[in-house]
Amino acid sequence: MGELVLTTYDWVPEMPRGLVRDLRVRWALEEAALPYRVATTPFHDRGADHLAHQPFAQVPWLTDGDLSIFESGAILLHLAGLSERLAPSDPKGRTAVTEWVFAALNSVEMASLPWFLMAVTPDAQSGPIWQRWEDWLKLRLQRLEPVLAEREWLVGKFSVADILMADVLRLPDRYERLADYHACSAYLARALARPAFAKAHADQMAHFAAGDELVSALS
Amino acid sequence: MGELVLTTYDWVPEMPRGLVRDLRVRWALEEAALPYRVATTPFHDRGADHLAHQPFAQVPWLTDGDLSIFESGAILLHLAGLSERLAPSDPKGRTAVTEWVFAALNSVEMASLPWFLMAVTPDAQSGPIWQRWEDWLKLRLQRLEPVLAEREWLVGKFSVADILMADVLRLPDRYERLADYHACSAYLARALARPAFAKAHADQMAHFAAGDELVSALS
Numbered sequence: 339m340g341e342l343v344l345t346t347y348d349w350v351p352e353m354p355r356g357l358v359r360d361l362r363v364r365w366a367l368e369e370a371a372l373p374y375r376v377a378t379t380p381f382h383d384r385g386a387d388h389l390a391h392q393p394f395a396q397v398p399w400l401t402d403g404d405l406s407i408f409e410s411g412a413i414l415l416h417l418a419g420l421s422e423r424l425a426p427s428d429p430k431g432r433t434a435v436t437e438w439v440f441a442a443l444n445s446v447e448m449a450s451l452p453w454f455l456m457a458v459t460p461d462a463q464s465g466p467i468w469q470r471w472e473d474w475l476k477l478r479l480q481r482l483e484p485v486l487a488e489r490e491w492l493v494g495k496f497s498v499a500d501i502l503m504a505d506v507l508r509l510p511d512r513y514e515r516l517a518d519y520h521a522c523s524a525y526l527a528r529a530l531a532r533p534a535f536a537k538a539h540a541d542q543m544a545h546f547a548a549g550d551e552l553v554s555a556l557s
Numbered sequence: 558m559g560e561l562v563l564t565t566y567d568w569v570p571e572m573p574r575g576l577v578r579d580l581r582v583r584w585a586l587e588e589a590a591l592p593y594r595v596a597t598t599p600f601h602d603r604g605a606d607h608l609a610h611q612p613f614a615q616v617p618w619l620t621d622g623d624l625s626i627f628e629s630g631a632i633l634l635h636l637a638g639l640s641e642r643l644a645p646s647d648p649k650g651r652t653a654v655t656e657w658v659f660a661a662l663n664s665v666e667m668a669s670l671p672w673f674l675m676a677v678t679p680d681a682q683s684g685p686i687w688q689r690w691e692d693w694l695k696l697r698l699q700r701l702e703p704v705l706a707e708r709e710w711l712v713g714k715f716s717v718a719d720i721l722m723a724d725v726l727r728l729p730d731r732y733e734r735l736a737d738y739h740a741c742s743a744y745l746a747r748a749l750a751r752p753a754f755a756k757a758h759a760d761q762m763a764h765f766a767a768g769d770e771l772v773s774a775l776s
Contacts, residue, residue: 394664394700407652409659416652433626433635440628444662445613452671455689462686467678474674481613 339420340403342367342374346542347381347397349549356543357508360398362410363417364538365501370421376545411443414498425497438492438499446482447506449474454509475510479519487521490528504529558639559622561586561593565761566600566616568768575762576727579617581629582636583757584720589640595764630662633717644716657711657718665701666725668693673728694729698738706740709747723748 344367346360360376367374379388384395391399392408399408400416407413418425418435425435453471456462485492492499507526510516516523529535563586565579579595586593598607603614610618611627618627619635626632637644637654644654672690675681704711711718726745729735735742748754 389700389703393704394660394697396664405649405652407656409656409663411659411663412652412656415655430624433624433631436634437626437628437631440630440662441613443659444628444630444666445615447663448667448670451667452674455671455693456686459686459689467675467681467686470674470678478613481608484608485612 339372340401340405342372343377343401344374345377345379345391345397345399345401346545347549348378349381349553350546355546356539358397358542358546359410359505361538361542362501362505363398363400363413364541365505365535366414366417366424366498368534368537369496369501369532370417370423372417372421376541378549381549411439411502414501415439418498423496425499426494431493434493435497435499438497439502442499442502442506446478446503449478450506450510454513457513475515479510479516479522483519483521485521486525496532500529504535558591559620559624561591562596562620563593564596564598564610564616564618564620565764566768567597568600568772569765574765575758577616577761577765578629580757580761581720581724582617582619582632583760584724584754585633585636585643585717587753587756588715588720588751589636589642591636591640595760597768600768630658630721633721634658637717642715644718645713650712653712654716654718657716658721661718661721661725665697665722668697669725669729673732676732694734698729698735698741702738702740704740705744715751719748723754 344360344363346358350358364376379391379397388395391401391406394408396408398410398413399406400413401407402416402420407416414424415436418432425432449471453475456468456471462468491497492503504526507516507522508530511523511526516526563579563582565577569577583595598610598616607614610620610625613627615627617629617632618625619632620626621635626635633643634655637651644651668690672694675687675690681687710716711722723745726735726741727749730742730745735745
């Protein structure tokens, strides 16, 4: 393992604060108690250096020595390889973590993110199309509910799959869409009660607040 | 490695034929020339046995001996561990494959699948909301274009990341949304020209056609 450097924006508007995906990486790093530092890339000017690390001009990316990794799912699987606090160490457990990481991102978030984008689009929350997004989200939560009713964490013990699934569930929860899914709600509450989440969230909020101060000092 | 068994539906309606995600797994298995057999689960009756393998009541899943894996991304990463034809063998190359697998599924498909769902929803292809989905898809393609202009495959040599990215690009291509992105189009054409894709696609079409015959024989 080389030096771990997490790169995120220097600043973002108020709305996405607490939701920027560097949170997932901070959370994992805090769970594992791995040493890391945070670097920034300009939010307003996403140039060639940014694209060299993250071709879709998003954040975060992580460097581990001379290795640069983008996509929060890939970063968390990489970190899981560095610490037993982030995944079981047996091959079967590792495969289960991988499948649940994809389930969080490609099955649950695949429904919840479009739903969220509609939920924040003016005049989009009515009619048959809105109902279609609502139904898709419900379908995923209905299937997740019995899974979470039977287990504390997705894969035997807490893992990066839980970090991703819990972070994905935060958006529907914010709009009270977990109210009918008691196991999902309880699971999310368990995950968010972990000190590493609280630290990661507070650190992200403080990071972007510091960005505000820098902007105001320079303007 | 145990016996590899790919499970998909016994039958699907005409529209999704050629698009069911077992295609991704068939393609990878054909590229690697790994022996496998195909098993079926009822499309119309998704019971407890189905949910035990795939909690979201979808397909495919793969069993490798006593290991059962769902999510096409997780299955393809597992197969990549079984064959050098599916990924580079050095750690840096493997990390790059993982990040591009997530990029295909969580950055590109995250935009293209909601777009496709709107594209097939009656009366949904006009107005500011439709434009929003069109713009989101374009944003991803615009970022992918310079990446693919510079390389034959995403990660040095052909890998499971290309199987997923190409399969994801098939949907926008079907609706002529790649027309302005020549590198994306050329990349997709290169990928689909591979004999393993042709075999996988033909096998899926034949599989569901056989399902038709079974239904008509039984009714």
